[in-house]
Amino acid sequence: MAELVINTCLNYHALVVLALSIFILLSESPSPANAASVQYNVVSLGAKADGKTDSSKAFQSAWASACGSTRAASVYVPQGRFLVKSASFNGPCKNSAITVRIDGTLVAPSNYNVNGNARRWIVFRHVTGVSMIGGTLDGQGTGLWACKLSHKSCPIGATNLLISNSQNILVRGLRSLNSQMFHIVINGCQNVKMQGVKVSASGTSPNTDGIHVGASTGVTILNSKIGTGDDCVSIGPGSNNLWIENVACGPGHGISIGSLGKTQQEDGVQNVTVKTVTFTGTQNGVRIKSWGRPSNGFARNILFQHAIMNNVQNPIIIDQNYCPHNSGCPGQASGVRVSDVTYQDIHGTSATSVAVKFDCSSKYPCTGIRMQDVKLTYRNKVATASCAHADGTASGLVQPSSCL
Numbered sequence: 001m002a003e004l005v006i007n008t009c010l011n012y013h014a015l016v017v018l019a020l021s022i023f024i025l026l027s028e029s030p031s032p033a034n035a036a037s038v039q040y041n042v043v044s045l046g047a048k049a050d051g052k053t054d055s056s057k058a059f060q061s062a063w064a065s066a067c068g069s070t071r072a073a074s075v076y077v078p079q080g081r082f083l084v085k086s087a088s089f090n091g092p093c094k095n096s097a098i099t100v101r102i103d104g105t106l107v108a109p110s111n112y113n114v115n116g117n118a119r120r121w122i123v124f125r126h127v128t129g130v131s132m133i134g135g136t137l138d139g140q141g142t143g144l145w146a147c148k149l150s151h152k153s154c155p156i157g158a159t160n161l162l163i164s165n166s167q168n169i170l171v172r173g174l175r176s177l178n179s180q181m182f183h184i185v186i187n188g189c190q191n192v193k194m195q196g197v198k199v200s201a202s203g204t205s206p207n208t209d210g211i212h213v214g215a216s217t218g219v220t221i222l223n224s225k226i227g228t229g230d231d232c233v234s235i236g237p238g239s240n241n242l243w244i245e246n247v248a249c250g251p252g253h254g255i256s257i258g259s260l261g262k263t264q265q266e267d268g269v270q271n272v273t274v275k276t277v278t279f280t281g282t283q284n285g286v287r288i289k290s291w292g293r294p295s296n297g298f299a300r301n302i303l304f305q306h307a308i309m310n311n312v313q314n315p316i317i318i319d320q321n322y323c324p325h326n327s328g329c330p331g332q333a334s335g336v337r338v339s340d341v342t343y344q345d346i347h348g349t350s351a352t353s354v355a356v357k358f359d360c361s362s363k364y365p366c367t368g369i370r371m372q373d374v375k376l377t378y379r380n381k382v383a384t385a386s387c388a389h390a391d392g393t394a395s396g397l398v399q400p401s402s403c404l
Contacts, residue, residue, distance in 0.1 A: 038074070039075075040061075040062040040074070040076065041062070042055065042059055042077050045061045046061075049079070049104060051080075055083055059082075059084055063075060067090075067094065069093075069095055070095060073098050074101055075100045077102040079104045081105045086115050086121055088123040089122075089123065089124050093128070098127070099132075101134060101135075102132070102134045104136075105137075106135065108137075110143070112143045112144035112157070113155060115180065121180075122137060122162070123161075123164065126165050127166045131170040134173045137160045137175070137179075138177045139176070139180050141205065144180045145204070149206065161184045163184075163185070165188040166192075169189065169192045174196075175199075176197070182207065182208065182209045183228065186211070187213075187215055187216065192216065195224070196223050198224065199226040201229055202229055202251075207229075208229045208230050209234045210230075211224075214235075214236035215237065216238070218241050218242075221242075221247060223246045230252065231253045235269055237268065238269070239269050242271070244275070249278065249280070249282055250282045251282060253287075254282045254283060255277065255286055255287065256289055257269055257299050258287070258299070259290060259322050260288075260298075261294075261335060261336040263295065264294050265295075269297075269298070269299045274304050275304075277306070279310065281310065281351075284314045285307060285312045285314065286304040286315075288317075289319045289322050290361070293329040294332065294335040295336050299337075300338070300340050301339075303341075304344070306346075307346045309349060310348055312348065312351060313350070315348065315350050316355065316376070317357045318338060320361045334361040341366070341369050344370075344374075345372070346374045351378075352378065354383065354386050356376065357385070357386045358386070361389060366391065366392070367391050369391065370392055370393055371392065371395070376400065386403060387403035
């Protein structure tokens with residue numbers, strides 16, 4: 001019976017693979033934007049590649065022209081460092097084939113108070129068919145991190161790149177460096193492809209999630225390397241049909257679904273595939289996390305497949321008793337329902353003796369947990385597993401022995 005359930009789950013994901021392949025072929029096909037007959041160079045519009053002169057107006061002018069064009073258009077940023085303050089590139093536009101090609105680096109103001117309360121630095125909002133190719137976004141967040149770590153009164157910080165309420169977006173070859181807050185946020189979007197993205201920040205940088213996906217459908221993250229101080233990838237409420245493949249994570253807090261259940265009325269997360277991923281020295285590997293309080297949220301139909309753990313503190317973890325600072329939730333059971341989660345072909349080393357931990361809701365236990373071909377060791381010995389309120393099956397070689 002367990003084999004039948006696993007095969008059913010994998011058949012579903014095979015269909016997702018087919019759909020993803022079609023999407024990749026379409027997104028990589030030559031588009032009008034790649035052969036754009038009209039280009040707007042930010043330097044021609046007054047931008048200075050000295051890293052000191054505020055070039056925000058030139059960037060806004062280039063975007064306004066590209067967005068207002070009835071033909072496919074491109075914004076070009078040549079080599080050099082361009083100082084840009086908080087900037088929003090808004091639609092809807094008159095065409096759905098705009099390429100933003102960056103050969104240089106966009107630099108945020110070094111004074112973190114300039115963007116710190118804006119909460120976002122570079123924003124694309126209500127756009128369709130935008131491709132962002134290459135370049136570096138340098139958020140210069142080290143000063144704000146130091147402020148936060150010293151427990152002073154500090155701004156919350158700005159996300160390097162926010163893509164909001166948009167569709168058919170491609171981000172390829174982008175590097176996000178030292179963001180004040182989250183590096184890249186995809187919120188309220190459909191059909192977003194992130195490929196060859198590199199995220200770099202200190203392992204001690206607070207709240208610097210690499211890529212956060214919220215309330216979005218059809219997001220793929222491929223061939224990327226993420227090292228930061230928080231989750232490499234975090235998946236928030238209302239996200240579904242996500243595909244994450246060939247991602248190297250570390251330092252960071254792993255790939256996390258959640259935290260979920262912060263509010264009582266909340267959209268769930270479903271149909272998520274995470275495969276061919278490597279975690280090195282991270283706090284977590286693959287994680288599902290929910291607040292320990294009432295909620296109508298859920299996480300279901302999740303596949304974690306082909307993962308390598310290198311000295312990871314919590315390689316496999318479901319934590320449904322998340323309650324930071326013990327505020328607003330102690331003693332309550334999570335209302336988030338976790339079901340149909342498959343862990344397949346996961347190998348490597350744990351930095352702690354407990355390599356598998358399922359700490360599920362006492363009111364709504366985890367169901368349909370499937371472990372197949374899992375081998376995790378601790379100091380060259382078999383690690384241990386811990387289960388609370390978790391139900392499921394194990395097949396193939398599973399070490400540590402299943403506690404389901």
